[in-house]
Every structure is written in structure tokens, then in C-alpha cells.
Amino acid sequence: MYSLSETVERKFESSIDVDGWEILSDDGWQPITHIHKTIKYVKWILTTETGKYLECADTHILFDENYNEIFAKDCLPHETRIITDSGFELVTSVIETDESENMYDVTVDSDTHRFFSNGILSHNTTCAGGYLLWYAMFHPDSTILVAANNFKAATEIMDRIKFAYEELPPQIKAGISVYNVQTIKFDNGSRIISRATTADAARGLSISLLLADEFAFVRPTIADSFFTAISPTLATGGKCIIISTPNSDEDKFAEIWFGAIKTTDEYGNEIPGGVGCNGFKGFTCKWDDVPGRDDEWAEKEKNKIGHDKFEREYNCKFLSADDTLINPAKLLQLQGIEPIHKTHGQVRWYQPLCHTKTYLVSLDPSAGVGKDSAAIEVYSLPDLCQVAEWTHNKTDIPNQVKLMQNIIKYIYNEIKRMPDNRGDPEIFYTIENNTWGEAALVTIQEIGEDRFNGIFLHEPKKSGGGRFRKGLNTNGRSKNLACSKLKSLIEGNRLIVHSKQLVRQLKFFVGKGESFAAKIGEHDDCVMATILCIRMMQIVSGWDEKFEDAMKNTFDGDDDDFEPPMPMIFG
Numbered sequence: 001m002y003s004l005s006e007t008v009e010r011k012f013e014s015s016i017d018v019d020g021w022e023i024l025s026d027d028g029w030q031p032i033t034h035i036h037k038t039i040k041y042v043k044w045i046l047t048t049e050t051g052k053y054l055e056c057a058d059t060h061i062l063f064d065e066n067y068n069e070i071f072a073k074d075c076l077p078h079e080t081r082i083i084t085d086s087g088f089e090l091v092t093s094v095i096e097t098d099e100s101e102n103m104y105d106v107t108v109d110s111d112t113h114r115f116f117s118n119g120i121l122s123h124n125t126t127c128a129g130g131y132l133l134w135y136a137m138f139h140p141d142s143t144i145l146v147a148a149n150n151f152k153a154a155t156e157i158m159d160r161i162k163f164a165y166e167e168l169p170p171q172i173k174a175g176i177s178v179y180n181v182q183t184i185k186f187d188n189g190s191r192i193i194s195r196a197t198t199a200d201a202a203r204g205l206s207i208s209l210l211l212a213d214e215f216a217f218v219r220p221t222i223a224d225s226f227f228t229a230i231s232p233t234l235a236t237g238g239k240c241i242i243i244s245t246p247n248s249d250e251d252k253f254a255e256i257w258f259g260a261i262k263t264t265d266e267y268g269n270e271i272p273g274g275v276g277c278n279g280f281k282g283f284t285c286k287w288d289d290v291p292g293r294d295d296e297w298a299e300k301e302k303n304k305i306g307h308d309k310f311e312r313e314y315n316c317k318f319l320s321a322d323d324t325l326i327n328p329a330k331l332l333q334l335q336g337i338e339p340i341h342k343t344h345g346q347v348r349w350y351q352p353l354c355h356t357k358t359y360l361v362s363l364d365p366s367a368g369v370g371k372d373s374a375a376i377e378v379y380s381l382p383d384l385c386q387v388a389e390w391t392h393n394k395t396d397i398p399n400q401v402k403l404m405q406n407i408i409k410y411i412y413n414e415i416k417r418m419p420d421n422r423g424d425p426e427i428f429y430t431i432e433n434n435t436w437g438e439a440a441l442v443t444i445q446e447i448g449e450d451r452f453n454g455i456f457l458h459e460p461k462k463s464g465g466g467r468f469r470k471g472l473n474t475n476g477r478s479k480n481l482a483c484s485k486l487k488s489l490i491e492g493n494r495l496i497v498h499s500k501q502l503v504r505q506l507k508f509f510v511g512k513g514e515s516f517a518a519k520i521g522e523h524d525d526c527v528m529a530t531i532l533c534i535r536m537m538q539i540v541s542g543w544d545e546k547f548e549d550a551m552k553n554t555f556d557g558d559d560d561d562f563e564p565p566m567p568m569i570f571g
Contacts, residue, residue: 016035023108025110025114025115026085026116026292027110027114030108030109030115031108031109032107032108032109033107034106035104035107037103038057038104038105041103042098043055043056043057043097043099044057044094044097046062046072046091046120047091048084048090048092049090049091049092052089052118054117054118056103056117058096059073059163060072060122061122062082062121063082063083064080064083065088070082075094076094077092077094078090078091079091082120083121084120084121129157129160129161129164133161133164133192135208136184137173142189142208143190143191144190144191144193144209144210144211145195145207145211146193147197147202147212147226148194148196148197149214149215150196151196153196153214154182154194154195155181155194157211158181158184158192158194161192162179174187174188181194193205197218197222197223197226199221199226199229201229202229207233207238209238209239209240210230210234210238210240211241212241212243213243214245215242215243215244215256216244216245216254223251223253224252245312246316248507248508254318256280259276259277260275260278261276264277284316285316286315298310301314308327308328317332322511322519324511325483325487326490326506326509327491330490330491331503331506334506334507336497336501336503337498337500340352343410344403344410346392347390347407350499351498353387353415354380354415355420355421357381357383358380358426358427358544359380359411359427359428360379360429361411362376362430362432362529362533363401363432364431364432365397365439365440366397367397368396369393369394370393372393373392373523375390375528375529376390376400376404376407377526377532378411379530379537381537384489384496384537386496386499386530389499389502391526402447404429404431405451405452408427409453412425412427412453425453427453428454428457428539428540429454429457430457430471430535431471431472433470434474434475437471440471441469444456456470457536457539458472459471459473460539472532474528474535480514480515480516483516485537486531490506499526501526502526505522505523505524505525505527508524509524509527
């Protein structure tokens with residue numbers, strides 16, 4: 001066993017008090033209280049694009065362009081940009097030498113503890129893990145888990161805790177028995193453990209205190225499983241600190257955050273202490289909380305990284321960090337509503353039916369084995385409004401098709417019995433004919449198309465012949481064109497979306513390669529069924545002038561070589 005005093009003695013060879021000395025920082029000249037001569041460390045040399053250089057230890061703390069702390073050894077040449085007295089500069093080289101030298105720590109008496117060394121902004125200490133260290137030393141037999149979105153980040157947090165540990169004065173230090181990359185164990189029975197955030201990271205631990213770092217950037221399915229595993233501990237008195245830059249307003253971090261800032265109970269009374277309805281208390285730190293930042297600085301940063309990223313990174317706005325199909329600011333405005341009623345078990349209806357409207361019904365089939373969901377969407381023309389929706393991941397393909405048939409029949413019968421109706425309801429339907437669509441096509445053939453109360457829409461026939469397949473596909477160019485139309489319709493406030501599930505999926509519908517798909521761990525079945533309806537709108541708008549007029553602001557100029565086919569009915 002060894003104690004903190006032995007560690008400190010090894011780090012500093014000598015210290016001197018200074019009075020009246022100052023050092024330049026990014027927020028002006030700041031007083032120095034002490035200068036410490038360290039033991040010998042391996043020397044690293046870092047250089048920047050303008051020739052600035054710094055000789056330092058591997059864990060000397062610098063600041064990247066977002067004021068995040070970063071060790072010198074972790075700066076990536078030609079990738080990392082750090083803050084200097086001339087602005088942001090690209091690191092051009094980071095070299096570990098074979099020399100060891102005494103170095104000097106400067107204690108800066110300021111709130112930020114930052115200073116320029118050879119023109120490069122540095123930090124003389126870090127206190128990110130100060131609370132965790134205090135808790136471990138003054139609460140015997142505690143287990144503290146540090147969970148970050150990856151192992152490297154978890155290790156860096158642990159390094160900060162170790163740094164704070166080594167800087168403590170002897171009179172409050174605690175003895176330690178284990179001191180390695182992932183674990184610090186104290187002689188009072190407490191321990192601090194660091195791990196990457198996985199579904200099982202907390203299992204097997206009786207946690208007294210949890211620190212979850214950058215939780216919004218943990219894969220959604222893992223975040224849900226991790227929090228489910230830790231919830232019993234929190235429910236019996238465990239403490240939890242969650243830190244993150246916002247990502248989406250639909251992930252687990254957002255769910256916890258919005259609960260934390262809802263500070264009224266079910267009757268509208270304020271909860272004492274400003275605590276949220278979920279027991280968490282929310283704090284934010286925005287760009288103007290950092291000394292030295294003004295409107296001019298903010299404007300330059302917006303011009304450099306863009307408005308949306310600035311709002312997310314510096315103003316803590318819940319805008320997606322991914323390249324979503326729909327503009328993040330627009331996604332933030334989308335709000336789902338509760339269905340007005342349900343039919344056929346779980347078909348959610350958001351709008352009453354009307355005999356003057358045309359209805360589009362689409363099916364995006366799935367295997368029905370508990371993984372990806374099948375989805376049915378219903379939209380109306382000419383108002384471009386979502387009318388109904390159904391999803392499920394355990395309904396087999398024949399029953400998916402039969403449900404679509406029953407939805408079409410329900411629309412047909414409801415409109416037929418309306419007193420003002422003067423003819424047959426106009427209903428079009430289709431399925432995605434990719435992958436599982438072949439089985440759905442077989443089911444339609446077995447049922448008989450004449451038993452569907454609508455017109456089956458298909459892919460336009462290609463010139464030169466070729467194999468014809470019923471239904472519509474959402475691959476390649478056709479998918480991208482439909483995605484483009486979906487984007488312009490929603491951002492232009494033309495397409496009215498009501499489903500909360502569809503809104504959520506749109507927030508995770510991101511760029512992948514040359515197209516768009518669900519973010520890893522999410523689903524896009526409702527989005528893909530909607531895209532099928534968009535393709536149907538393309539076709540139907542070519543037959544009826546009133547539909548063409550309703551969508552001309554969006555569709556004019558798109559895909560000039562697209563020729564909508566005439567409706568086909570196959571027996």
C-alpha cells in the first residue's frame with residue numbers, strides 16, 4: 001500500500017511561493033502563486049502550423065478549438081486544432097523524444113487556471129473528477145463508476161481523477177491499494193472504476209455514484225439497456241451525474257434532460273429545490289459562460305462551423321449531430337399528436353376520413369420475426385396529410401398484407417356510407433417490392449387483387465422491355481428522388497406529419513453513403529412506408545390536375561425524364 005504523500009513527493013522536487021508575478025491567459029494577465037519543479041518526465045515536442053512549439057510531458061493539458069481539454073500526446077498531426085495566442089492553429093507534429101527533463105508546473109490563481117506557454121493555451125490542473133475523488137475518500141465503501149462513450153474517453157477521465165489525487169495536500173490524502181488504468185481502490189473500501197458505456201457496463205456492481213460522460217452519443221439501444229441496468233441502483237439511493245453535449249431530442253439523454261427541467265409535479269406545483277420530475281436536476285454551460293467570449297467570437301465560430309452545429313455545441317440545443325435528411329432546426333419543430341382512435345387492434349388514426357379526398361396506402365413489409373418492423377402508412381390528397389399508421393415486428397407477411405387489405409376496406413366502407421358521397425372512394429395502394437416484398441406480392445396474388453377496394457400502383461415500365469414487377473421499389477435513384485421530395489415537402493410545411501413514431505424516425509434518418517437510412521440502433525420502417533406514399537403522389541399527380549397544382553411548388557423541375565404510368569389493374 002502507498003499513500004498520496006509518497007506520490008506527491010515523487011512528482012515535485014521543489015516548490016517556491018511567488019508574489020506579484022503574472023502570466024498571460026486567454027482572459028488577460030493572471031496572478032501566479034507557486035512554481036513547482038517536477039521530477040524528470042519524458043519530453044514531448046509539439047509544433048503548430050505557424051511554427052509555435054511546446055516542450056512538455058505527455059499529459060500536459062492543451063485546449064482544442066471547442067475549448068475541450070486534450071493531452072499533448074493525443075493531438076493528431078494535421079487533424080487537431082488547438083488554441084494559441086494567434087487563434088486556432090493546426091498541430092503539425094507531435095514527437096516523443098528519448099530525453100527526460102525536469103519540468104515546471106505553474107499555479108495560476110484564476111477561475112480557469114489557463115495560461116499561454118510559448119503562445120499555446122495550456123492548463124495547470126484539471127478538476128473534472130474532483131467531486132468523484134472527494135466522494136470516494138470521504139464516503140467509505142463506495143463504488144463509483146465512470147462510464148464514457150468509448151474506452152479512450154473513460155481513460156482520460158480517470159487520468160484527470162489521478163491528477164487531482166496526486167495534487168491533494170497530505171493532510172486529506174487517503175491511502176490506496178490499487179492504482180491502474182481502470183481502477184483506483186482506497187484503503188477505506190471505496191473504489192473508482194472506469195469503463196466504456198456498454199449494455200452490461202454496470203452489471204455486477206453495487207454503484208454508489210455514476211458519472212456518465214457524453215451520454216447522448218452512446219448508441220441508442222446501448223444507452224437504453226445501460227440505463228435500465230443501472231435504474232434499480234438509482235432507485236435505492238444511488239447517485240448519478242450525466243454530462244453530454246446534446247445530440248437528438250429523441251435519445252435517452254434527451255429523455256432524462258427533459259424530465260430534469262420539468263420542475264412541476266402532476267398538479268402543477270413547483271418541486272422543491274428545482275429538481276425535475278424524474279429526480280434529476282439540470283444544469284447547462286453555454287458559450288458565454290466561458291470568460292473572454294463575446295458576440296464577435298460567437299459570430300466567427302458560427303461562420304466557421306455553421307449555425308446548427310454552433311447551436312448544438314455551444315448553446316446546448318437538441319439538434320442532431322448527424323447529417324439528417326430533414327434540416328435539424330425543422331426536426332426540432334416537428335411534434336407528434338395522439339391518435340383520435342384505433343381500429344383493427346393497433347392501427348392509429350389521426351384524421352377523420354373525408355369523401356372528397358383521395359387516399360394512398362403503402363406497406364413496407366418485414367420478416368415479422370421480432371427484428372425490423374413492418375409499417376403501413378395512409379396519406380390523403382390533395383392536403384398531403386398523414387391519416388393513419390400501423391407498425392409491428394412480429395406480424396407475418398401474409399397477415400401484414402391482409403391488414404393492409406382491411407385498412408383499404410375500412411376507408412372504402414366508411415366513405416361509402418357518408419351521406420354526401422356520390423361515387424366510389426378513390427384509393428391507391430402499393431408495397432415495397434424489395435427483399436420481403438416478393439412474399440407480399442405472392443400473398444396479394446393468392447388473395448386476388450379484385451378483392452382490394454383500390455388501385456394497385458406499380459413501377460413504371462422501362463423502355464426496351466425487361467422483367468416487370470408489381471409494386472414500387474425504394475432502391476438507388478428512385479429512393480433518392482423520393483427522399484428529396486420528402487425533404488422539400490416537410491421543410492416547406494406541405495406534408496403534415498402526425499405520428500410520434502414517424503417524427504422520431506425522421507430524427508434518426510441520416511446520410512449513409514450516397515443515400516439515407518436509419519442511424520445504427522434505430523428503425524426507418526415508417527419513413528420508408530412514407531417514401532412509398534411520396535412515390536405514389538408522384539404518379540397520381542400526373543393523372544389529375546388538382547393534385548399536380550397542389551404539389552407543383554415542390555415537384556416542378558424534379559426528374560424531368562420521369563413519365564408517370566397509367567394505372568394498371570391485373571387480375
